[in-house]
Amino acid sequence: MWSAVIVDLVITFISIVLVIYSVHITGSYQSKFKALYFLPPIVGAINYGRKGGLIVSAICSAALFIDTWGSYKYVDTFNLLLDSDLAYIFILMLIAWLIGSMEDVEHKIRQNLLSWNQYLQNAERLSIIGQMAAGTAHEIRNPLTTIKGFLQLLQLKINNDKQEGYGEYLDIILTEIDRMNSIVSDFLVLAKPTETRLECLEVNILLQEILSLVTSESLLRGIDFKIVYGKNLPPVAGDKEKLKQVILNLINNAFQAMQEGGKLTIGTYYDEETEHVTIWIEDTGKGIPEEIMDKLFEPFFTTKETGTGLGLAISNQIIKNHKGRIRVESELGKGTKFFIDLPRLKDCNLDE
Ligand SMILES: Nc1ncnc2c1ncn2[C@@H]1O[C@H](COP(=O)(O)OP(=O)(O)OP(=O)(O)O)[C@@H](O)[C@H]1O
Ligand SMILES: [Mg+2]
Known part of the structure; x- marks a missing residue:
């Protein structure tokens, strides 16, 4: 050069x-x-x-x-x-x-x-990944279905034998298997955007549903975790599982940015001017250098040795499918805050 x-x-x-x-x-x-x-x-x-x-x-x-x-x-x-x-x-x-x-x-x-060439190269890589994902999803889903079937049988037996405590473990395993199943399916979102199944959602309830998962993971990692629920939030039109996946992606990135421990805060608010409901995820991790800020959402961009660089790309695609957007603010050495803005729904009539 x-x-x-x-x-x-x-x-x-x-x-x-x-x-x-x-x-x-x-x-x-x-x-x-x-x-x-x-x-x-x-x-x-x-x-x-x-x-x-x-x-x-x-x-x-x-x-x-x-x-x-x-x-x-x-x-x-x-x-x-x-x-x-x-x-x-x-x-x-x-x-x-x-x-x-x-x-x-x-x-x-x-x-x-x-x-344009870079765009095409990306598209080409995406289509290869898409094909691989389709194959992998199929291969992973089959054994998962078998495992789920036998676990349900086991659940019946445990319930019949009235073995206290084990039923609860099985419930957790089954829920996690469902999550694996939907994550594998969502992997396809990037290459082959699937139809987003919108329903009327309260984002605070969405956060409550991931609360136990994030709390236990934070405990394990020695991270101080807090949720700040916004008040009087209007509903949004969202695909529940996909939105959960986005939030978990962002939380996972936050965990990875705080290897030494720190504070994870997630919250919600409503902006009357923009008429958007926002979910924010803030960490006190290492922050993001200015020069990579505009690359974050590119597929395969990662600074981690074992990262695939797909987390934010997929999340961004999902939020775009919701007619929303993801924003980020970060200060090197201090932490990062991601915002997911979703358009409000006037009421729960999704045809509006
Ligand atoms: N909260 C954060 N703090 C610091 N850096 C972040 C944060 N979130 C994302 N990044 C940066 O953005 C990059 C891309 O994130 P992305 O989630 O797309 O991929 P990844 O986490 O590297 O891999 P994976 O596909 O496993 O998610 C990360 O490698 C990291 O450098
Ligand atoms: Mg990630």
């Missing part, structure tokens, strides 16, 4: 010096090679676009002016300058401007092509 910049600079510089020198030793304003002065602005414009072309043509114009001035030696020859060399200078600038503009346009087209 830098070597290319240096090569461009050297070529432009050499072309300027060579042309000035050649014209000078071959007779300055009388030189037959004066037309060579067109060369450096063209080189400058090609290498650096319109601005570069104009700067080089300004350097050349100054050189031509000084050289010509020296050659005439008489002040009254200023008219001659006006006749010949000013026209030259004007044409130099014009050429640099035109070629530079063409270069700038080409540069923009090239940039667009580049990002």
